[in-house]
Amino acid sequence: MKHNFGAGPCILPSEVFQEASQAIIDFNNSGLSILEISHRSKAFEAVIEETEALVKDLLSVPDGYSVLFLQGGASQQFAMVPMNLLPQNGKAAYLDSGTWASKAYKEAQKFGAIEVVASSKDANYTYVPKEYTIPADAAYFHYTSNNTIYGTELFEAPQSPIPLVCDMSSDILSRKINVADYGLIYAGAQKNMGPAGVTLVIVKNDILGKTGRDIPSIFDYRKHAEAGSMYNTPPVYAIYVSLLNLRWLKAKGGIEEIERENIIKARTLYDEIDRNPLFKGTAKLEDRSRMNVTFVMENAELEKSFLALTEERGLVGLKGHRSVGGFRASIYNALTITSINTLVDLMQEFAEKNA
Numbered sequence: 460m461k462h463n464f465g466a467g468p469c470i471l472p473s474e475v476f477q478e479a480s481q482a483i484i485d486f487n488n489s490g491l492s493i494l495e496i497s498h499r500s501k502a503f504e505a506v507i508e509e510t511e512a513l514v515k516d517l518l519s520v521p522d523g524y525s526v527l528f529l530q531g532g533a534s535q536q537f538a539m540v541p542m543n544l545l546p547q548n549g550k551a552a553y554l555d556s557g558t559w560a561s562k563a564y565k566e567a568q569k570f571g572a573i574e575v576v577a578s579s580k581d582a583n584y585t586y587v588p589k590e591y592t593i594p595a596d597a598a599y600f601h602y603t604s605n606n607t608i609y610g611t612e613l614f615e616a617p618q619s620p621i622p623l624v625c626d627m628s629s630d631i632l633s634r635k636i637n638v639a640d641y642g643l644i645y646a647g648a649q650k651n652m653g654p655a656g657v658t659l660v661i662v663k664n665d666i667l668g669k670t671g672r673d674i675p676s677i678f679d680y681r682k683h684a685e686a687g688s689m690y691n692t693p694p695v696y697a698i699y700v701s702l703l704n705l706r707w708l709k710a711k712g713g714i715e716e717i718e719r720e721n722i723i724k725a726r727t728l729y730d731e732i733d734r735n736p737l738f739k740g741t742a743k744l745e746d747r748s749r750m751n752v753t754f755v756m757e758n759a760e761l762e763k764s765f766l767a768l769t770e771e772r773g774l775v776g777l778k779g780h781r782s783v784g785g786f787r788a789s790i791y792n793a794l795t796i797t798s799i800n801t802l803v804d805l806m807q808e809f810a811e812k813n814a
């Protein structure tokens with residue numbers, strides 16, 4: 460058995476993979492593959508309706524919001540957000556807390572004036588900036604709730620006089636959020652929701668249609684909302700696998716239960732990092748992510764041999780991103796406490812041998 464600590468794409472429970480593979484051969488005893496049924500069929504309509512209903516249920520999405528399933532990944536949202544929300548000659552505000560956050564504001568600069576209210580770039584994004592003022596005359600404030608590469612996470616929605624827009628690609632569905640705090644939330648599915656190829660957008664309807672721009676239809680949230688995410692052919696299989704995963708999450712007790720487990724998993728691993736003399740966490744304590752745990756060793760040679768040992772024992776995907784080095788344990792919803800304990804045991808075994 461492998462323990463997958465990789466950052467993605469598509470980290471899902473094994474029972475979801477089982478059911479998803481069966482549907483490729485025969486979808487719901489229809490004699491057809493999920494890949495070949497029409498996206499306009501009653502069978503697929505039921506899939507997309509249930510997926511939307513489960514997102515609304517699990518995240519308690521209030522009335523007045525549209526839940527959309529789009530393509531193009533979170534990166535497409537870096538452009539779609541300003542296209543739909545930034546008025547011509549207007550301004551938007553962004554928080555720069557990591558590589559993805561900075562990509563988001565750089566794309567937005569193509570559509571208007573962008574004020575970067577704070578950045579932790581000078582400290583290699585080891586923390587999430589908290590001291591800043593959100594300008595009341597901007598159209599929206601964009602931030603990234605979990606910085607996948609650097610292992611930092613912002614748990615509280617900032618107080619804001621303007622609509623909040625949040626990239627939740629790597630922590631959506633891992634903890635309770637109050638959707639009403641946000642004008643728009645987006646997330647590439649491929650960490651906690653489903654396969655790469657579908658992107659979740661939750662948008663408050665009354666913030667749309669105010670830019671004065673002639674938005675190409677495929678990038679216009681209103682067109683997708685009017686068409687129930689069927690403006691064009693949707694990513695049928697990615698949506699179906701997301702549905703299976705959302706059913707799994709609901710059956711295990713929903714967000715409350717997964718958040719409880721995620722807290723235990725993260726605490727267990729951080730406790731070992733703090734206790735074990737060979738390892739050191741890279742993120743500021745109060746900003747440590749529950750989804751991506753980044754840590755290093757003082758000795759680069761030992762890092763190589765620990766990584767080799769993890770791979771030998773079936774723990775995969777632990778090599779840190781090149782911007783941070785060391786190790787990154789991505790501990791998304793589907794990763795079990797057994798996998799965390801296996802990693803912790805190995806860290807202890809390694810420390811005993813290399814004391």
Ligand code: PLP
Binds near residue numbers: 534535603607626628
């Ligand atoms: N935002 C965050 C926080 C991410 O972690 C990622 C990818 O890992 C992206 C954006 C980019 O997502 P995509 O590859 O779906 O465009």
